[in-house]
Amino acid sequence: MTTEVGSETDVKKEPEKVPEAQHQTDPVQTDQPDKPADSDAQPVASAAQPEESRSAEPESPQEESSSPDPSSPPATGGQKKEKGISRFLPPWLKRQKSQSQDQASESAEQPQSLSPKEEEEESEPKAQPDGAGAAPNTEKTEEEKEEKQESRPEEVQLEENEKEEEKSVGSADTQPVREEKEAESEVKERKEEKKEEEQVIQQETSVLSPLRLNKKMKMVVCHVTLLDGSQFSCEVEKRAKGQYLFFEVCEHLNLIEKDYFGLSFKDNAEQRCWLDPTKEIKRQIRNSQWQFAFSVKFYPPDPSQLTEDITRYLLCLQLRQDIASGRLPCSFVTHALLGSYSLQAELGDYDPEEHRLDYISDLQFAPNQTKELEEKVVELHKSHRGMTPAQADAQFLENAKKLSMYGVDLHHAKDSEGVDIMLGVCANGLLIYKDRLRINRFAWPKILKISYKRSNFYIKIRPGEAEQFESTVGFKLPNHRAAKRVWKVCVEHHTFFRLMSPENPTKSKFLTLGSKFRYSGRTQAQTRQASSLIDRPAPYFQRTSSKRISRSLDGAPMVNVSDYSHAVDSALTAGAGENGPALDLNSDSKSKLRVQGENIYVRHSNLMLESTEVKPEVNGQPEFIEVVEETVVIEEVIKAKPRSPAPETPVTVETEVKEDRSLSSDSESEEEEAEYHAQTPSASISVQQIEEEPEEEQELIQQAPPSVVELQPITEAEPADSAPSAEEEQATAQPEEEECTDKDDAPNGHAPAAEAPPPLRAVEEEPPVVNGSVSRVEAELLPQVICCSEPPVVKTEMVTISDTFAAQKTEISTKEVPIVHTETKTITYEAAQLDGNGDGEPGVLMTAQTITSESLCTTTTTHITKTLKGGLSETRIEKRIVITGDSDIDHDQALAQAIKEAKEQHPDMSVTRVVVHKETELAEDED
């Protein structure tokens, strides 16, 4: 569907661009490049436009971008945005992209002078597979399109190329799905780094543009509070993604090393949330105002390793805020010292005539600023004579980074005994505080899994030397959102600081009902690598706080485009090479793990089940919660002969419609729970990060399997049901039913409930196979399913943390097992043709991707797998739709709709199987 459109999109794009450009004529022109990226994120149409605009931009000189767009024609209007992008995009990158895309190469060059449209068009088909993931709503369609594209022989190659490119970008997701996401993120990066951006853009544009053409963009004004307190406003499309706005801001700030930063907003509960760059802004802020704050998200442990002074300056501003607000506690002496460096940076040398005592009275150095402190600040200021602003900032940071709470993101929580504690997420791991005391610490290498369920947050700890089983530590957060928030922050910090490249969500999870959230930006390693190649003259910027207003309006001086782009290119290139192998390793390791580590799986899955089905009563005041889940799985399988015009083949569309009805207050939230398996850095790639301890290797192995298994478990009790169905679909349906029933029965029984979950479902585990080299079919046939039928064998994992006395307090009490009544119905519709085809022979997995889109009450996960068997390539699309909501939902209608959509989207495919899983759960829950 989309593929066809995609090729045509180029034309459409241009017109779209024009309107966008006009809209975008915000004060800050430079920001525009970011917008395109954001647009990608936006629903299909919107996403396409930004990209288009980018492409258009290249045509117009970058310099033009600096000048107001209005002057330029509509196409040029896009240039504003383009300008930014074009600057960043180095010729190299463009070329590479083009190569990958084959035809696209031209497009790469375009950014600066060529007409992007043409190039984009060419590249689009290839790019599409990757780009599709971006738009949530449209994702499905996009995905489908992508799938189709992928099925084409050429597409495969393209994907590979793209992958490489992506890697280079730093997003480093090899899988197509990731690529898509990455593509979006990349788009942002592209602004800086054209190569990646171009590819993505092209892809996106191809897919999205057709849709967008006719749409009129609704623009919204976003207000962003910058670190110096000034306000930055810009217009964005109503459906723009977070990254678009973020790039606008970074452009405005002239910030290249932007991966340490992010945008935050306050939700309805006045809680500060990070804006997810890959999702639509509107859906994240919901009913809140379009008011954001630009701030540091990842505090670099060693600021001296930042490349540019402007980055350090922004970090200083953040820390001054943190200190003045009390978030970053420090002693009197430190307050004075840091304050004096701030003065030196902003005012220069102490001048006895100009600087009277009151010259600092307007500035805040501490939460409770005393005259004594001010005097001390002045005294120290005098001693910094001769220090340049950059030096003063550096000294400021050298001292600030040593503060124990530097870069620690605190979250209120309670331990298993209901005692108030604080969870501190930082670069090295998770810190547990009671009052001001550190009572425990879990370094990332010690953490196997991070998950949340309802308002509980769990970490699974690697067993100690003498221990045989993992232990799980649970914390009670004030509410579900808080639990999810801390989980997200953990996932992001772990990825950013510990991995070489972001984890590919697709691979790790097959069918997952929980949150598929993953950090998709660059990791610290990647951003360091990229920034090491920055080769622009130090950008000019004003430090003086008094000039804030003018500064924000003036905008930063333009960056030397050519230099910058080159740097980026090289960086990207380098990165790509490194990332590539890593990815492969991952998949391999996973598959191996899976084979070898069944026990581990079982254990994990049990845990997973536990969390889902058995609501751990960490602190629980038991409540009765009724949960009704309905899952519809539609599997689409497309079989096409390689490189032939793809004769239609049986398509199995799995659509799982899952309905989750919970009476609990949590029901509002989109995802009830999610898990994240910490990957060891080594797994991801670089040996560098691998820690000294030999354990890690083992960990990797172990981890890999868990990731697969656990990920699935994430879906957990509810999802679990659906997951199995999906898998079964591929192989054979029979096992599913059994599993379901088993599951239902199993729900609780085991006393050690906290950790010993109900029996695992082999099915869940299987999905990982998809990613591996082994064909799904085989996996499906495996007896694993049988495991499901086994009685709820509880592998009891004792939650024991004996290492630290402190840990004891955080243990989950395993004594009481919540009572959960679960009713499960599973209905399976199968087309006759079905599986006969593929099951038998092992195929070669060519590609696999997972695309997830979420809306308030539905989550759609689409898995696209391409396998090569004999001379046939088979593409399977499995969709799982989870409908979460109140009982009002008409399941039948939802199912019919899902099937209908599947057929519409893939007219040349056939629906081979539909599984509806409905689960009603009555459980005791604490909230």
Added chain:
Amino acid sequence: MMSAFGRFTHAVVRAVPRSLATEALRTGSLGELDLPRAQQEHELYVSVLKQRLGLEVLELPADEALPDCVFVEDAAVVCGDTALITRPGAESRRNETVAMKDALTKLGLNIVEMTDESATLDGGDVLFTGREFFVGLSKRTNQRGAEILADAFKDYAVSMVPVQGYLHLKSFCSMAGPDLIAIGSSEAAQKALKIMQQMSDHKYDKLTVPDDLAANCIYMNLPGKGDVLLHCTPEEFPESVKVFEKLKDHMLIPVSNHEKVKVDGALTCCSVLVCKSSV
């Protein structure tokens, strides 16, 4: 804000009261304390600080009503320009802080007092590594005391370490250099070390000595002298001394603690070290 670890300019000590021999608190039974020898031992200790190392030593007079007053470390925790006057866990020692507070006030430190009556803290339970504090939770120190310490030294992380089988955290460990923790070999000591390692973002080196008591040493970094380490004598712990002697770059000064150990005194117990920097 954080000067070089181990840099000291002043030391506060207190003379040995006659009551030490008879009335001092003790956890073990290492025999009768020989008062003259203890006094001689202490004089030697002070002279090392004064003559050998050139510190400015503030000597407080003994108070017969405070038999344990020679162990000044428990009365105050000094870090940078701030001195936390503790609330010792043993009630009989509470008044030791009075003289200490006066002395530290004279030195121009910012004084923070522990007024909360539910809090107890002995300085012997406080291990400052230069990067963070570890506070032993012992019979003498409770969590509230640790919290107040954390409040007094906001720049640093304060982690709690349960202490079992010993009077204080520093009964079996201490800093033997920057990022170097001297630790005893006993199970309790090793367990405590593990906890400290887990709680810290920093990786410390460790110097394991066979005897727990020998792990209490005094590290200084003095201008013109470099790394200085006061440690046990070969007469007391011959095997442990061999370990210290592997520290080639340190100026090693064996200091006898033969008598004071009988009343749970260790090397670090007998002085409060202060760095009066130009800041």
